[in-house]
Amino acid sequence: MRIVVAGCGRVGSVLAAQLVRENHDIRVIDRDRTAGRRLPPGFPGRFHVGNGFSRSVLEEAGIGHSDALVAVTSGDYSNLVVARTAKETFRVPIVLARVHEPRHAGLYDGFGIPTVCDVTWSVNRIHQMLLHRHLVPDITFGNGETLLVRSTLPGYLAGRKLTEFEVDGEIRVVEVTRDGRSHIPHLVTTAAPQDVVTFAVAARALRRLRGFLDKELGT
Structure with missing residues (x-):
């Protein structure tokens, strides 16, 4: 892929x-x-000096033939301008942006630009490592x-339907591995000893999911 x-x-x-x-x-850019100088010695890519929201600089960097652009400058509004220009003017297929202030994420959402927020991601990850280390x-x-x-x-959950662990909008069972074989469970599939189950879970519902498992985890 060509990525700007x-x-x-x-x-x-680092990226x-x-x-x-x-x-x-x-x-x-x-x-x-x-x-x-932050790039590794002998960096085989190209480095362009200029503002990423400048069309001429973007064109010099080959934005017109790029597969993706990632905006990771130090300013949220600069990232928004760069991302919008790539998406709306140059029709770049994949556009991603870094957001420093969580309250600014909504600005990007309105333009359909996926974001990664340092603060939100870090808080969710630390919270999970502190309180949900088994998950x-x-x-x-x-x-x-x-x-x-x-x-x-x-083991104490064996025999229960996997759908019993689901909570609408919070927890879904999406896969179960049994005896080394993976399959998508039916509505009537029941749990068996040593089943490894994949859950899609909202971060806010980790405590609820943990409640199903804590009895034998001993936490």
Whole structure:
């Protein structure tokens, strides 16, 4: 993929370095010429000096033929302008942005631009590690509001329908692995000893899910 990274701070530089290791065509933009020093020696991508919201700078970076743009500058409004320009003017297929202030996320939502919020993600992750350490997520979505969590069911739940663990809008059973084989459960599927179940769960409902499992986890 050709990916334009607007912002070469700590996040942008590390992201760019990781992507080039995966053989992506990376173009990095930053208005500070010295920011390029954060990139690894021999960086095979391109570094462009200028404002990411400048159309001419974006064009120089090859935005017109890019598969994605990631806006990770130090300013929320700058990221919004860069992301909107990429999405609306250059029709870039994938546009993502970093948000520093959680209250600004709604601005991006209105333009259909997915965001990652440092504060919200960190709070959700720390909360989970403190209070729900047995429920380690395989995947998180958005800023951590929704997670996929896998857990071995305690023996005392054997024989109960898996749908009994579901809560509308909060918890869904999406997969069960039994004897090494994975399948999507039916409405009448019952739990068996040593089942490993994948739950889609809202972060706010982790405590409720944990309540199903705590008896044998001993917490």
